[in-house]
Every structure is written in C-alpha cells, then in structure tokens.
Amino acid sequence: MKTLMIAALALAPLAFASGAEAQGTARGAQRGVEDGSAAAGPVGGVVGGAVGAATGTVGGVLGTDTDPARRAREDRREERREERLDRQERMGR
Template identity: 60%
Template sequence: MNVKTLLAASAIALALPMAAQAQGLVRGAEQGARDGGDAAGPVGAIVGGAVGAATGTVGGILGVDDRPRFRSYVRERNVRSYDYDGRVAVGTTLPTSGVTYYDVPDQYRVQPGYRYTVVNDRPVLVDRGHRIVEVID
C-alpha cells in the first residue's frame, strides 16, 4: 500500500470524530487541518481540513433555519452596536469591557456558554472568552 494513501486514510480516521464536533465551516476546517496535521503531517492537514469543513458546515452553532429569525430577534431589541476598529470575523477576540453581551434565548437551541452582541452593526455569537465564533450575516 502506498505510504501517502495510508497516511491519508489514517488522517481521515483520526480527524472524523474530532471534526464532527467542529462548529461552522471555518472552525471545522481549521480544527480538522490542525488535528489531521498533528496525526499525519501535511497530508493529514489537507485531508483533515476538507473533512472538517464538510462536517462543520452541517453543525453550525446557530442552525441555518434559525439565522434569519435570530437576526430579526436582535434587530427588534435595538441592541446597541459596539464600534470595533478591527476585522469582525470568526476568531476575533472582543474586549471584556465596553461591550454588552447577551444570553441567547433557549428557542435558538444554542449550547450553553455562548452569548451574542452586535459589532459594527453585525450580530455575532461569542464564546466564554469573548471570541467571535459565528457572524450572523
């Protein structure tokens, strides 16, 4: 059996369970590439990234059907937008002071620990460390 094929198959086998836990396309790809790279080097990173992206697309933090409803929910509450000089993107860590974070209502079935805020007029979900985990566009 070709060594590259064996490495790729091993990377897939190792990355699938980890990638299945990834949430969102970008996070899934990043986590899959990292886990695959740790397990099988560059080939594993390539395979893990693709697998992570595919599974991450399916399991976003806020379901695809809930996104428009959630956007409307935030808009109806006139949540004040925080002016941020940096890029509003997944992975950006927001400050602990000056930003108001809100609990996500249970009706949106978001796992505990995630909150939302509005940054530069864009609703975002953040984790406990105030890192943006999903931009609701």
C-alpha cells in the first residue's frame, strides 16, 4: 500500500504536465497550420503544423502565456483594485 502511494505521488506531476502539453500542442498545431498555409500553401501548412505543435508543447509545459491581451486585462484590473484600496485607505475606511 505504501509503495502504491509513493508511486502515485511520484507520477501525479507527470499527469498534470501532460495535460498542459496536450492543450498547448493542439492550439500550436492549429495556429501553425493556419499561418503556414497562408504563407506557403499546403506544404507550409504541414511544416507549420509540426513546428506549431512543438512550440505549443514547450509553451504548455513551461506555462507561457499565449494571450498577451488577457495578461494586459488582468494587469489593468489589478491596478484598478489597488487604486480603489488606496482611496479607501486615505478616506479612513
């Protein structure tokens, strides 16, 4: 029983990483095919899909942000929250 628990705990991070990989791989391949096809036709689509899948997998494992606009929205939301808290603090609340 103890050995099973140790094995499960050791393999759990691999399961989570593969989930991130799968999401990045699919999105990367899709975008690679679209961009490659637009740039170089069918051959570009094949090459773009392979390269996009590889970069998507690496990005998924490393946790890179694929949507910079989302990050900007989160930053603005955090700034507004901090400003609101500063105003409340100055007002003595």
